[in-house]
Amino acid sequence: MSTHTIRVTVNGTEHEAEVPARLTLADFLRERLDLTATHLGCEHGVCGACTILLDGETARSCIMLAAQADGSEITTLEGVVAEDEDLHPVQQAFWDRHGLQCGFCTPGIIMSTLELLREHPQPTREQIDDALGGHLCRCTGYVKIVEAVEQAAGVLSGSRA
Amino acid sequence: MKPAAFDYAAPTSLDEALQLLAANDTAKVLAGGQSLIPLLNLRLAAPELLVDLRRVPGLNEIARQGDELVIGATVRQRQAERDPLVAEAAPLVTAALAEVGHPQIRSRGTVGGSIAHADPAAELPAALVALDGRVIARGPGGERSIAAADFYLGFLTTALDDDEILVAVALPAAPPRTGAACVEIAQRAGDYAACGAVAQVTLGDAGTIAQARVALIGATDRPVRAAAVEEALAGGASIADAAGHAGDGVEPIDDPRVPSAYRTHLAGVVTRRALEQARSRAA
Secondary structure (H helix, E strand, O other), rough: OOOOEEEEEEEOEEEEEEEEOEEHHHHHHHHHOOOOOOOOOOOOOOOOOOEEEEOOOEHHHHHOOOHHHHOEEEEEEOOOOOOOOOOHHHHHHHHHHOOOOOOOOOHHHHHHHHHHHOOOOOOOOHHHHHOOOOOOOOOOOOHHHHHHHHHHHHHHHHHOO | OOOOEEEOOOOOOOOHHHHHHHHOOEEEEEOOOOHHHHHHHHOOOOOOOEEEEEOOOOOEEEEEOOOEEEEEEEOEEHHOOHHHHHHHHHHHHHHOOOOOOOOOHHHHOEHHHHHHOOOOOHHHHHHHHHHOEEEEEEOEEEEEEHHHHHHEOOEEEEEHHHHHHHHEEEEEOOOOOEEEEEEEEOOOOOOOOOEEEEEEEOEEEEEEEEEEEEEEEOOOOOEEHHHHHHHHHOOOOOHHHHHHHOOOOOOOOOOOOOOHHHHHHHHHHHHHHHHHHHHHHHH
16 A cells, blocks of 8 residues: 655644555544544544534545645644634534534534634524534434524624624 | 555646556546545445546636536536536536535535546436536547436446546536526435436526426436426426426336335426426526
């Protein structure tokens, strides 16, 4: 199996690594960089737990090879909190609105919420459903998740004004 | 769940990619990987070599060329979904893209990759077939064009030779007063559809349907043109009546979840809805 030298920027830190061809980006993040907030559920692109931001866009890190990410800028859940805050406003909203129970799916949902609110600061219910439809949550039934996204939208657009 | 071991190459020219492909019998072309990597993770496929197109220049372009819209092999689905040129010249592609997987899949998945993967439940192959588009392929012997009607041979099987690469898809540009829609019925949004339809409608001077193009998604082992529906509409039938012919000449897939009789019923439903939506958007 071939190995490849990749250079990626993860949460603002540059990394150079030698990776085997079959190493997925998710396993690279979790096992090489110890960034275990990116979760692995189905490992074939269905559940959404492994969602990260790749060059600013949400992507499934379990169905992407680390070798494909060469040259990319990656943000994981570990990278969303500013240094002077305990929780990002989106995380705080999930806390406040009980938008999680076991929390396994939450990291991926937070990443998709960040992209949604960047593109649609005041999303409609339909836009929220579309953005989060690719995330499986087996605990909450989604009502609290949607409420958390709506609270986060209110907080973030308020702080921008 | 890890893929079987393979080699990976990211060549910087199309010629180099073709040489790599020709030199290894089990090599697979990698574009966005949103179908291929799951197959590898599940070990349903075990190629010895992946040839990644991401560094090949010139494949990432969307262009109007004469009467056609040409979409390069590595154009991402999200990129095409948001491209105003695609919306204007190929509204059926824009409509179909909105139903592909989820936004997190479309950021990586490519238009060309979906068309070459030939999943019978995929939206873009049906759009290609409905529009009478063509696939532009490059092989060791040069470039050739494959008509959509000749491209799909069966489940995950196309007319592409093992040593050929899809470099672009070309779609006839939509005439004025054209609307398009993609309607699917699935257990959950974003899942593979039990059945779906793509429809493009062009209105004539009197506001009647001058031309309709319809293809079914997930009905058989490949995208299938609903020719009987198109003929009925050309003969002046109403959308509701024409949609009743969606199952004519189609032998639908039969499985325990969706028996063939139910799938035939769904074909009529999605065809009617897609035609109605397309007509309302054409006005």
